[in-house]
Amino acid sequence: MRREDNDSWDLLTGVGTTATGIAAARALASKGADSLISDPFARPLVEALGVDYYLKMADGELEGEETDSFDLSVMADGIAVRTQFFDEFFLNATGTGLRQAVILASGLDTRAYRMQWPAGTTVFELDQPEVIDFKSRTLADMKVTPTARLHSIGIDLRLDWPSALLTHGFDTSRPTAWIAEGLHGYLPAEAQDRFLDTITDLSATASRIAIDWHPDLNITSNDRSREVSRSERQRSNGVDIKDPSDMIYLGPRNNIGDYLSARGWQIQTHTAEQRFAANKMTFHHDDAAAGLLRAHYTVATLG
Numbered sequence: 001m002r003r004e005d006n007d008s009w010d011l012l013t014g015v016g017t018t019a020t021g022i023a024a025a026r027a028l029a030s031k032g033a034d035s036l037i038s039d040p041f042a043r044p045l046v047e048a049l050g051v052d053y054y055l056k057m058a059d060g061e062l063e064g065e066e067t068d069s070f071d072l073s074v075m076a077d078g079i080a081v082r083t084q085f086f087d088e089f090f091l092n093a094t095g096t097g098l099r100q101a102v103i104l105a106s107g108l109d110t111r112a113y114r115m116q117w118p119a120g121t122t123v124f125e126l127d128q129p130e131v132i133d134f135k136s137r138t139l140a141d142m143k144v145t146p147t148a149r150l151h152s153i154g155i156d157l158r159l160d161w162p163s164a165l166l167t168h169g170f171d172t173s174r175p176t177a178w179i180a181e182g183l184h185g186y187l188p189a190e191a192q193d194r195f196l197d198t199i200t201d202l203s204a205t206a207s208r209i210a211i212d213w214h215p216d217l218n219i220t221s222n223d224r225s226r227e228v229s230r231s232e233r234q235r236s237n238g239v240d241i242k243d244p245s246d247m248i249y250l251g252p253r254n255n256i257g258d259y260l261s262a263r264g265w266q267i268q269t270h271t272a273e274q275r276f277a278a279n280k281m282t283f284h285h286d287d288a289a290a291g292l293l294r295a296h297y298t299v300a301t302l303g
């Protein structure tokens with residue numbers, strides 16, 4: 001599937017499948033008493049989508065099949081490290097008194113339901129309308145309630161999402177904790193700049209942002225990842241993503257770290273490999289998961 005300017009999706013088509021795959025990996029990563037993360041809602045959300053492939057992934061039941069050589073624990077470990085990074089970011093931000101949080105490109109992120117937010121915290125989450133609708137409806141059906149005051153906003157992040165945020169009560173005078181997890185590359189280069197400019201404009205001094213990104217997105221488009229996507233295992237399970245990088249806007253774009261620095265953000269960046277080490281986890285070298293394993297993780301504070 002090649003990208004188009006006004007494309008949209010649900011959780012089983014186009015870019016939406018990435019949110020589903022990530023939730024399945026998060027469910028798998030949450031298994032076990034000593035797991036780094038715990039997302040009790042990831043598996044039920046994947047189950048509610050009703051596609052066997054993703055449920056098998058969530059349960060780790062694709063492991064050991066001989067149809068291809070991709071070990072799902074590579075994906076699960078990468079997601080565990082990434083999830084822990086953004087969880088810790090919110091814990092630190094709220095620990096310093098921030099009470100307004102925005103989860104951009106939220107997908108099946110359940111932080112607004114599973115984290116213990118301090119009293120008085122407002123969380124906004126934004127993603128495509130069908131993605132937001134599915135998650136909100138499914139969790140409500142499960143009688144799962146948000147742990148903060150939650151505004152879920154269905155909107156395309158290439159459109160006028162700041163107006164939607166303001167309409168839902170976002171307060172520009174309050175410092176905000178922003179995350180954009182797993183979004184890099186799904187926005188075109190110029191939309192990325194507008195996105196970062198907008199976040200900066202909406203941010204009071206002392207706002208923070210956490211974001212994962214790649215200095216060179218082209219590394220995510222490689223033969224190894226295509227080999228795994230074309231595998232019999234995926235096709236026989238009803239998933240047909242020929243080349244995951246078709247969903248990404250490749251080609252030149254601004255470096256996110258440099259861009260934020262130039263706009264007054266004090267940044268700190270670590271590689272995924274460093275995040276694995278910080279969590280005492282063994283790093284994997286597998287370009288099938290380059291999007292996770294070769295990511296950079298940046299935390300930045302404004303002013």
Ligand SMILES: C[S@@+](CC[C@H](N)C(=O)[O-])C[C@H]1O[C@@H](n2cnc3c(N)ncnc32)[C@H](O)[C@@H]1O
Pocket residue numbers: 015016018019022023104105106107108109126127128131155156157158180181182183186187
């Ligand atoms: C890899 S998923 C990550 C989801 C979530 N942050 C997580 O880590 O579980 C990418 C998400 O970006 C969202 N996304 C990408 N481009 C978008 C756009 N233009 N407008 C709204 N959402 C977008 C997708 O719908 C999807 O939920």
